Amino acid sequence: MLARAGIALLWLLHFLPLGLLSRSGEAFGLMLYLLGTERRRVCRLNLERCFPECLPDEVDCRVRGHFRALGRSLVEHGLLWWSTRERIVRLVRVVGREHLDAHRGKPVILLAPHFVGLDTGFARLACEFDMASIYSRQKSAAMDAMLLHGRTRLGNQQLFSRQDGVRAAINALRDARPFYYLPDLDYGPRDAIFVPFFGVPAATITGLTRLARLSGATIIPCVTRMFPGGDGYEVRLYPAWDAFPGGAAPADVEADTRRMNAFIEDRVREMPEQYLWTHKRFKTRPPGEQRWY
Numbered sequence: 554m555l556a557r558a559g560i561a562l563l564w565l566l567h568f569l570p571l572g573l574l575s576r577s578g579e580a581f582g583l584m585l586y587l588l589g590t591e592r593r594r595v596c597r598l599n600l601e602r603c604f605p606e607c608l609p610d611e612v613d614c615r616v617r618g619h620f621r622a623l624g625r626s627l628v629e630h631g632l633l634w635w636s637t638r639e640r641i642v643r644l645v646r647v648v649g650r651e652h653l654d655a656h657r658g659k660p661v662i663l664l665a666p667h668f669v670g671l672d673t674g675f676a677r678l679a680c681e682f683d684m685a686s687i688y689s690r691q692k693s694a695a696m697d698a699m700l701l702h703g704r705t706r707l708g709n710q711q712l713f714s715r716q717d718g719v720r721a722a723i724n725a726l727r728d729a730r731p732f733y734y735l736p737d738l739d740y741g742p743r744d745a746i747f748v749p750f751f752g753v754p755a756a757t758i759t760g761l762t763r764l765a766r767l768s769g770a771t772i773i774p775c776v777t778r779m780f781p782g783g784d785g786y787e788v789r790l791y792p793a794w795d796a797f798p799g800g801a802a803p804a805d806v807e808a809d810t811r812r813m814n815a816f817i818e819d820r821v822r823e824m825p826e827q828y829l830w831t832h833k834r835f836k837t838r839p840p841g842e843q844r845w846y
Contacts, residue, residue, distance in 0.1 A: 556693040567631030571644055572783030574632070575625055582624020586617055589831075595846060596620070596830040602845075603751035604825070618826035622779060626669035633676040634703035641707075645677035645777075649790035652773050653682070653731065656793065660726040660770035663733045663790075664761065665777075666817045667829040674777030674788040675733050676707060685711040685725035686733035719764065726768040733775070736760050737817055738829075739836045747839055748810045751818055756837035762798040762809040772797050776820050779827055 566574060586593055596616050604612070632641065653661065663684075665671060678684060688704065691697040704712055711730065713721040726732050739745075739756050744763075747754040765772060774791040797812070799805035821828045835845050 556695045560695065560699050563628065563631035564635055566628060567635050570783065571629075571632075571785060574629055575782055578625030578628035579621040580624070581628055582621040583617070585624055586620035589620075592831040593620070595833055598845060599830045599834060600825075602753055602835070603821075615826055616830075619828075619830050622669045622827050623829075623831065625779065626673070630672065630703065633672055634699065634706070638680050638707060641676055642680055644785040645673055645788060646785065647677060647681075647788045647790070649792075652790045652792055656771050656773070658729050660729060660768045661731045662726070662761065662764060662768075662770045662772050663731050663775040664772055664813065664816075665733050665735050665775045666737045666820060667735060667832065668777055668779075668820075668824070668827045669829065670777035670779045670786050670827065671735065672704070673779075673786050674775060675704065677777075677786070677788050678731070678733070678775075679704075679707040679710050681708075682731055683709040683711075684733050685713065685722065685730045687715050687717075687722065687735070688712050689715050719760070719767070722764060723768050726764070726770050731773075732764070732770070734761065734764065736813070738832055739834050742837050745837065746807060746810060748807060748814055750814045750834070751821075753835060754839055754842075755814070755835055757810050757814060759806050759810055761813055762806050765798045766801070774816060778824055 566577060569577070593616065596619055597612060600607070600612050600615050604615075607615070632644065653663075663678075665674060675684070675686060686704070688700060691700060701712060704710060711725055722732055736758050740758055742756060744760065745756040745758045748757050749755070750757070761772065764770060772794040774794075776789050776791070778787045778789065780786065798809050833846050838844060
């Protein structure tokens with residue numbers, strides 16, 4: 554019932570101009586900041602460990618900034634689920650499209666790190682490209698159905714459950730569908746290795762290397778930035794990576810994974826409040842190391 558009420562509220566709010574919707578989302582984010590004790594603690598700990606040079610007041614400012622951005626992204630999902638294609642195109646600009654156009658008809662993996670505008674970037678690209686991606690099933694059946702509808706209503710998009718494995722992704726890549734791939738969360742020790750993320754060993758899946766090797770796909774990083782107020786969003790496509798993946802030796806796989814994390818680090822430094830710091834990114838620790846959370 555609560556999920557259905559939330560969906561109905563998002564539907565009502567999506568009629569607002571983006572400026573008003575953004576302010577509503579920031580207010581919602583501050584409410585989450587005040588009420589979400591556990592996630593606030595996770596966010597602060599992540600930022601303290603990744604930015605040890607920051608003073609406590611700076612960390613607090615980034616924590617509040619993250620919750621404002623997170624609240625905005627959640628509230629503005631109504632735009633993605635019900636707005637017209639024309640409105641989404643108007644509110645979200647694409648930079649670097651030529652990098653993706655150059656590989657039309659070929660397998661491409663869009664490396665999409667977990668910034669708060671992640672779903673907005675997918676929706677904007679879905680206005681012009683038939684893509685594929687992976688999603689996590691939701692506990693609420695109503696929310697699960699809404700997410701699937703919202704992410705597949707534009708164009709001919711394919712979504713696979715994370716539990717489906719890699720075969721569906723490989724088939725989509727071989728059909729020359731750009732694969733919107735999100736490999737930067739802590740999914741546990743399975744298929745993961747420890748590589749640095751902001752100087753901290755982080756359990757990181759090696760799926761990017763594996764998918765690229767199995768499909769022959771090119772890697773094109775794709776990052777979505779949220780702008781203040783009513784200025785909308787930007788999806789930036791970066792030049793395709795050369796010499797990726799490397800060899801099949803463990804050292805080569807580690808080098809690939811370090812390269813991915815280093816790229817994400819650089820983008821996080823450009824907009825630190827917009828990375829998903831409420832996720833327990835360092836939940837899995839090396840043997841013998843104390844848990845963080």
